[in-house]
Amino acid sequence: MQMIINGKRTDSSDGKTMNVYNPATNQVIDTVPVATKEDVDYAVDCAVAGQKIWGSVPLYKRGPIVEKYVELVKAHKEELARMESEEVGKTIPEAANEINNVIAFFTGFLEKAKHEYEESYPVGMEPNTEERMQIVIREPVGVIACIIPYNFPVSLFTHKVAPALVAGNSVVVKPASDCPRTLIRLCELLVEAGFPDGTVNIVTGKGSEVGAWLVGNGKLGSVSLTGSTAVGAKIAALAGQNITPVTLELGGNDPFIVCDDADVDMAVHEAVLGRLVNAGQICVASKRFIIHNSVKEEFISKLVEKVSAYVIGDPSDPKTQMGCLINEEAAKKVDRQVKRCVDQGARLLYGGERNGAFYTPTVLVDVTKEMDIMRDEEVFGPVFPIIGFDTVEEAIEIANNTMYGLSSGVCSRDIGKAIKIARRIEAGTVVINGGGRLRSREMPFGGRKKSGIGAEGVSCTLREVTAPKNIILKNILK
Ligand code: NAD
Numbered sequence: 001m002q003m004i005i006n007g008k009r010t011d012s013s014d015g016k017t018m019n020v021y022n023p024a025t026n027q028v029i030d031t032v033p034v035a036t037k038e039d040v041d042y043a044v045d046c047a048v049a050g051q052k053i054w055g056s057v058p059l060y061k062r063g064p065i066v067e068k069y070v071e072l073v074k075a076h077k078e079e080l081a082r083m084e085s086e087e088v089g090k091t092i093p094e095a096a097n098e099i100n101n102v103i104a105f106f107t108g109f110l111e112k113a114k115h116e117y118e119e120s121y122p123v124g125m126e127p128n129t130e131e132r133m134q135i136v137i138r139e140p141v142g143v144i145a146c147i148i149p150y151n152f153p154v155s156l157f158t159h160k161v162a163p164a165l166v167a168g169n170s171v172v173v174k175p176a177s178d179c180p181r182t183l184i185r186l187c188e189l190l191v192e193a194g195f196p197d198g199t200v201n202i203v204t205g206k207g208s209e210v211g212a213w214l215v216g217n218g219k220l221g222s223v224s225l226t227g228s229t230a231v232g233a234k235i236a237a238l239a240g241q242n243i244t245p246v247t248l249e250l251g252g253n254d255p256f257i258v259c260d261d262a263d264v265d266m267a268v269h270e271a272v273l274g275r276l277v278n279a280g281q282i283c284v285a286s287k288r289f290i291i292h293n294s295v296k297e298e299f300i301s302k303l304v305e306k307v308s309a310y311v312i313g314d315p316s317d318p319k320t321q322m323g324c325l326i327n328e329e330a331a332k333k334v335d336r337q338v339k340r341c342v343d344q345g346a347r348l349l350y351g352g353e354r355n356g357a358f359y360t361p362t363v364l365v366d367v368t369k370e371m372d373i374m375r376d377e378e379v380f381g382p383v384f385p386i387i388g389f390d391t392v393e394e395a396i397e398i399a400n401n402t403m404y405g406l407s408s409g410v411c412s413r414d415i416g417k418a419i420k421i422a423r424r425i426e427a428g429t430v431v432i433n434g435g436g437r438l439r440s441r442e443m444p445f446g447g448r449k450k451s452g453i454g455a456e457g458v459s460c461t462l463r464e465v466t467a468p469k470n471i472i473l474k475n476i477l478k
Helices: 037-055 059-075 077-088 092-113 153-166 181-193 207-215 229-240 264-280 293-308 328-343 392-400 415-424
Strands: 003-005 008-010 017-022 027-033 119-121 133-140 143-147 170-174 200-202 222-226 246-249 254-258 286-292 347-350 362-365 383-389 409-411 466-473
Touching: 003 037, 003 181, 017 077, 027 181, 037 133, 037 143, 037 170, 037 200, 037 207, 059 077, 059 092, 059 153, 059 181, 077 092, 077 153, 077 181, 092 153, 143 153, 143 207, 153 170, 153 181, 153 222, 170 207, 181 200, 207 229, 222 229, 229 246, 254 264, 254 392, 264 286, 264 293, 264 383, 264 409, 286 293, 286 392, 293 347, 293 362, 293 383, 328 347, 328 362, 328 383, 383 392, 392 415, 409 415
Parallel strands: 143 170, 143 222, 170 200, 222 246, 254 286, 254 409, 286 383, 362 383
Antiparallel strands: 003 008, 003 200, 017 027, 119 133, 133 466, 347 362
């Protein structure tokens, strides 16, 4: 496939390409260009020009273009879901769910934009101000660099691109190098829907080069990254050189607390649901299982029973419940993390087997709070490290003993107790009687501590992609 720059399919200026693989078979499925710095700078220049046109199109004229895009995505839903499954290794229903998000977010942000009323502020708070009126309008920030990770490429693309475009910005998208094809196709459909030339651009290549050139370009209005904390720190430093604002949705090591009075069957169901979707490659997967000692053995035996019955295999087979990881290197990394945890004293109770990019669900017991896996080590795979606790204080201490603060879960039949725990957990989201893997489309989703800056969701992103401008009408009421 080719990049899209200025509304046209484009190769890189030096003709270089890179392979895209199907991680389940390790077969090459396509090639995409490796953009040069000149290509990236050109894409930003086109986006600057495109934004000037698109930003002056009134919302009532933007609406039909957005609606046409939604119809095109509906018409290509199966093709897009198959494409995503093939390059990411997730099952077709998981991929189809992401395509549904594109439809829902473009529709949702368009509707929300119609109700973003402008504000008028009171005057007369200071002497001699009665003769004026002051209003605040919001304007698009300009060109938004949208940098996307591999794990939910389509959902995270739409979280960024839908509000950016609806609000009158232009975008330069940088997909993850493992899975650029579905996002290129989604950008082709944006062009087909009628977004003006330059409004939608997508550049491909390595993050450390193409991504860094993009973030370092001084003509951006903002950068929106979803990715790891390490890359977030690099991007924040680079963007800071040009005072470019950043929204960062980063990593997590989310706690899942099961109290002594919890419904253990429900807790096990939620644990599995939160950890095995997308083979555990989810920022908000429950990643640390903090279980009251009185129910720990019951939780562990029911968990092992459930995960051992899980159907793992070819992502395109409808019977498959869990596909593979994004590539063999990612599976090897998970394996190394599991082995290190065992070296630190944990016991491997179930799983721990790798086959290419596939990794079995894995249960680790006898985990202690000093181990890396219970603190700052994010494991992006289907691994359940389990630690016991006796008091609520102890559970909260373990839960907060991490640099991350993305999401979390608390299970208890006593809702008052669960809410008290929720208020003390240092995270952007706490799910009561469920795992933290719950990101509704509307809510302001974001992380605390090193899990990010800013929030995304239909309720709030339009404000992140626009900037206020005060217009003061002076000397008019004399
Ligand atoms: P990553 O940080 O390696 O890459 C993310 C994107 O950044 C990719 O497009 C990559 O090419 C690009 N990139 C890499 N280095 C760059 C640089 N120096 N400058 C500019 N761009 C650069 O993340 P990943 O491995 O693709 O995804 C997994 C990570 O993302 C996990 O840590 C996960 O928790 C996190 N994540 C967070 C959320 C959230 O909403 N908080 C959601 C999904 C994933």
